Amino acid sequence: MGIGEGEPHPAGSGSSSVEVVDVLRRGELVVLGRIPSASNATLVCDVVLDDVELRCVYKPVRGEVPLWDFPDGTLAGREVASYLISDALGWGVIPETVLRDGPVGFGMVQRWVDTPDNTDRPHPSAPSELPDGRVDLVDLCPPGAVPVGYRAVLRAFDSIGEPVVLVHADDPRLQRMAVLDVILNNADRKGGHVLEGLDGGVYGIDHGICLHSEDKLRTVLWGWAGETVPAHLVADLADLARRLESPDDDLRSDLAEHITGDEIDALALRTLVIAETTAMPLPPGHRPIPWPPF
Incomplete structure (x- = not known):
């Protein structure tokens, strides 16, 4: 139109x-x-x-x-x-x-979300190619060739058996998403669910399997595992935890239209734990990364 x-x-x-x-x-x-x-x-x-x-x-x-x-x-x-x-x-x-x-x-x-590789597509199913040499926010690269400013997450083999390393950018916009995934208990944060918009924002999509009351965190964003969460993000989480623990807060009633009371309580607990420990969790022993990762 x-x-x-x-x-x-x-x-x-x-x-x-x-x-x-x-x-x-x-x-x-x-x-x-x-x-x-x-x-x-x-x-x-x-x-x-x-x-x-x-x-x-x-x-x-x-x-x-x-x-x-x-x-x-x-x-x-x-x-x-x-x-x-x-x-x-x-x-x-x-x-x-x-x-x-x-x-x-x-x-x-x-x-x-308009991104460099979807803006000019004539149809949603049309293929697109990234510019030569561009490394995405979450990507695969050869061993020994991790780009400066990127964190290695996993060593694996590609579809033809060649060794590769799963990497993601050491970017504060991406780190904020990683923290959000922890409190959302995101069971499916794949590389393809991370979009860098033309507006300069970094966005996460596909959150349909989040917010379960049981631990189901699976993500490609493990580069900050065990590290301290930045203070400004901790302050935001502490405020969110207070809101979730208040029975009179509109946020809790709005969430109750979409998830159960047990799931809201589990969300509040995850948020409080990060706010109090100020640390990112370590990967669990079983399937910490969704597969395939893209």
């Missing part, structure tokens, strides 16, 4: 989070295509409200693949709950996300 007299215009980077959430919640969803690589049904849409148009991702509940350890039909709500926590911290790690009805039923709708 073009921009002209009487036509919608894109919501720009200057739009507030509140404005974006309003467009996502009340706008008309127009399906453009499906992302075929996603494990659950994931549709790329434009959402239009009055004279504003916004690109977004829509995941209907009916398209969720059943999992043995997460209740059916809860993944969309977990995505929204994860966004509410990121927003309450003021970290902006997760793009604006709402739960609403859509063309194929109730589901999660999230603001699309």
Whole structure:
């Protein structure tokens, strides 16, 4: 849809989070295509409200693949709950996300993140290539060739048996995401779920299998394991823990629309532990990284 007299215009980077959430919640969803690589049904849409148009991702509940350890039909709500926590911290790690009805039923709708490799795609399923020599925020590299400013996480073998090292950038924006993953109990932080936006932000997507009451943390962001969490992040976590422990706080009631009381209590405990110990956890002995990692 073009921009002209009487036509919608894109919501720009200057739009507030509140404005974006309003467009996502009340706008008309127009399906453009499906992302075929996603494990659950994931549709790329434009959402239009009055004279504003916004690109977004829509995941209907009916398209969720059943999992043995997460209740059916809860993944969309977990995505929204994860966004509410990121927003309450003021970290902006997760793009604006709402739960609403859509063309194929109730589901999660999230603001699309423009990145260097998806901005010019003519269709969501069209392939793209990164510029030669570019190392992504999470990437694979040959042993002995870990780039300056990157942390090695795992040595492994690629699909043709060549040795590789899983690395991620030593970037404070990524470190903030790693801390968020701990309190969210993210069971599936893959490299492909980390996006560097054209606006300079680093965003995490795909939080459908988060916030379980049992320990299920699996992430590629283990580069800060056992290290001290920066003081400004600890202060934010301490404030969040206080809010989660208050029965009168709106955040707790908002989360209760999407996850159980036990899951909220477990979230509060994880947050309090990091706030008090000020340290990142060490990887567990069993499957600390989702596989495949991308």
